[in-house]
Amino acid sequence: MPRNGAPTRERILDAAERLVIDNGYAATSVDRVIAESRTSKGSFFHHFASKDDLARALVERYAAADITHLYAAIAQVVADTDDPAERVIEFVRVFEEGADDLMSAQSSCLYVSVLTERELVDRGTSSQITAAIVAWREAIADLLRAALPPDSDLDAEALADHVFVTFEGAFILCRATGDPGHMRRQLGALRRLFEVLLVQGAA
Amino acid sequence: MPRNGAPTRERILDAAERLVIDNGYAATSVDRVIAESRTSKGSFFHHFASKDDLARALVERYAAADITHLYAAIAQVVADTDDPAERVIEFVRVFEEGADDLMSAQSSCLYVSVLTERELVDRGTSSQITAAIVAWREAIADLLRAALPPDSDLDAEALADHVFVTFEGAFILCRATGDPGHMRRQLGALRRLFEVLLVQGAA
Numbered sequence: 001m002p003r004n005g006a007p008t009r010e011r012i013l014d015a016a017e018r019l020v021i022d023n024g025y026a027a028t029s030v031d032r033v034i035a036e037s038r039t040s041k042g043s044f045f046h047h048f049a050s051k052d053d054l055a056r057a058l059v060e061r062y063a064a065a066d067i068t069h070l071y072a073a074i075a076q077v078v079a080d081t082d083d084p085a086e087r088v089i090e091f092v093r094v095f096e097e098g099a100d101d102l103m104s105a106q107s108s109c110l111y112v113s114v115l116t117e118r119e120l121v122d123r124g125t126s127s128q129i130t131a132a133i134v135a136w137r138e139a140i141a142d143l144l145r146a147a148l149p150p151d152s153d154l155d156a157e158a159l160a161d162h163v164f165v166t167f168e169g170a171f172i173l174c175r176a177t178g179d180p181g182h183m184r185r186q187l188g189a190l191r192r193l194f195e196v197l198l199v200q201g202a203a
Numbered sequence: 204m205p206r207n208g209a210p211t212r213e214r215i216l217d218a219a220e221r222l223v224i225d226n227g228y229a230a231t232s233v234d235r236v237i238a239e240s241r242t243s244k245g246s247f248f249h250h251f252a253s254k255d256d257l258a259r260a261l262v263e264r265y266a267a268a269d270i271t272h273l274y275a276a277i278a279q280v281v282a283d284t285d286d287p288a289e290r291v292i293e294f295v296r297v298f299e300e301g302a303d304d305l306m307s308a309q310s311s312c313l314y315v316s317v318l319t320e321r322e323l324v325d326r327g328t329s330s331q332i333t334a335a336i337v338a339w340r341e342a343i344a345d346l347l348r349a350a351l352p353p354d355s356d357l358d359a360e361a362l363a364d365h366v367f368v369t370f371e372g373a374f375i376l377c378r379a380t381g382d383p384g385h386m387r388r389q390l391g392a393l394r395r396l397f398e399v400l401l402v403q404g405a406a
Contacts, residue, residue, distance in 0.1 A: 024319040027229035107321065115378045116227040116319045118310065129379050158392040161376060165389050166365070169372030173364060175318045176332050186368050189361040193396045 009047045012037045017058055020113045021106055025055060025120055055114065055125050062110045063128040067135050074139050084147035085198035089191060091143060092163065096187035103180035109171045136164050147198050154197075166190045212250045215240045220261055223316045224309055228258060228323055258317065258328050265313045266331040270338050277342050287350035288401035292394055294346060295366065299390035306383035312374045339367050350401050357400075369393045 015037035019028040030051055034044050048054040077090040095102075111129050115121060140160035148154060170186035218240035222231040233254050237247050251257040280293040298305075314332050318324060343363035351357055373389035 022321045024227055024229055026227055027320050027322065108319070111379065112315065112375060113319050115375055116311070116316050117230050118225045118378070119230065121378070126379060133376065133379055154395055155388065155392065158388040159396075161385065162369070162389060162392050162396075165369060165372030165376055167372065168375040169368030169370070172315060172318055172371040172375075173336065173368055175321070175324070176314065176329060176336055182364065185358065185361040186365060189358065189365050192357055193362075193365075193400060197396060197399045 008037075008039055008043055012039055012044060012047060012054075013058060013061055016054055017062065017110060018106075020055075020058060021108050021110050024113045025117055030054075052120070052123055052125070055120060058110060059114055059125055059128050063132040066132045070132075070136055070139055074143075077143075084143070088140075088143045088147050088194055088198055091140065092187060092191040092194060095167075096184055096191055099184035099187055100180070103174060103183050107180075108175050109168060112168060112171055133161070133164055137161050163190065211240075211242055211246055215242055215247060215250060215257075216261060216264055219257055220265065220313060221309075223258075223261060224311050224313050227316050228320055233257075255323070255326055255328070258323060261313060262317055262328055262331050266335040269335045273335075273339055273342055277346075280346075287346070291343075291346045291350050291401055292397055294343065295390060295394040295397060298370075299387055299394055302387035302390055303383070306377060306386050310383075311378050312371060315371060315374055336364070336367055340364050366393065 012033060016028065016033045019033060019036060030041075030044060033054070034041055048057065073091055073094045076094060077087045080090055081087055114125055114129065137157055137160045140163055141156040144154075144156040144159055148156065166186055167183075170183045173182045173186065174180045215236060219231065219236045222236060222239060233244075233247060236257070237244055240247075251260065276294055276297045279297060280290045283293055284290055317328055317332065340360055340363045343366055344359045347357075347359040347362055351359065369389055370386075373386045376385045376389065377383045
């Protein structure tokens with residue numbers, strides 16, 4: 001057992017995730033992952049057949065955690081209030097309030113690093129990202145449809161995707177400016193827009 | 204002169220921009236840029252001292268074009284209408300209507316590729332991205348402040364940044380799903396949110 005007690009595979013994934021989020025996939029060598037996870041080449045290739053196999057395992061783990069966060073937030077807002085508009089606003093607020101913790105835990109989003117390399121995407125690494133995007137879209141669109149008037153001409157799926165878009169765009173803004181506070185401010189701006197739409201506005 | 208008539212430096216930048224946007228910076232070798240731009244190693248290193256020098260030239264050209272698009276749109280909406288709310292909405296509509304053309308010209312955004320590699324950012328490649336972000340923020344925040352009530356509690360700079368965030372997040376969504384139509388739909392969703400905020404809503 002390694003000194004920190006984490007099983008080797010998880011320790012490799014932890015180091016690789018941090019490196020790939022920081023510098024991208026192509027710029028992250030297997031040698032560096034091995035060095036930072038304090039393992040050996042033999043141990044690495046015991047757990048992962050190739051670097052692309054590592055990429056798939058990273059995306060699988062990250063997307064599963066992403067979907068867990070989604071359903072935890074949905075369960076929380078459904079338990080907290082029966083008001084459909086409040087549920088949408090509260091949903092965004094959950095992530096707004098967690099934004100500073102998120103940005104101290106990671107410097108950007110693994111999806112950005114993986115998607116930046118189209119040849120990696122073409123080798124089949126993105127299907128679980130797409131599945132996560134669809135899960136967020138469907139869950140949020142359900143919340144939005146319940147909160148919008150039946151005759152609304154708004155595209156609930158595009159508005160639902162706008163939550164994912166706000167996360168990913170804010171990760172880029174944080175990285176560009178070096179200011180992780182933009183995540184909280186951007187989720188706050190989205191919450192205010194949803195408040196105007198669903199509470200103050202005429203939707 | 205090359206057969207297509209473009210000066211060599213521009214031809215190298217065109218090929219490099221396409222490759223870096225498609226696959227990221229680390230995954231783009233100088234050899235591949237040379238091959239795709241039909242030039243030679245000698246010619247490449249006559250124009251660029253190093254790969255990082257190429258990255259800086261790419262960002263410089265891309266950010267300059269980005270700022271040109273910004274001020275062209277501002278000039279257009281200021282000429283088109285005196286109504287402050289209409290100016291904001293029309294500004295987003297200009298880009299919404301150009302979204303399909305944008306997405307047929309490029310598969311994502313150069314900023315995403317460059318920012319994904321933090322070690323590249325740390326070597327000084329991102330200052331012109333930051334300058335472009337600030338130019339967009341200030342110009343759009345001016346439009347927003349004129350359109351919001353004086354007692355509005357909304358953060359005009361965060362809302363202005365939300366335009367950049369929508370672009371960057373939508374690039375990620377398009378890449379993940381393989382559907383470039385998301386750019387138009389996301390800019391459309393943002394326009395509708397601004398319409399509710401500035402025209403229908405109580406701001």
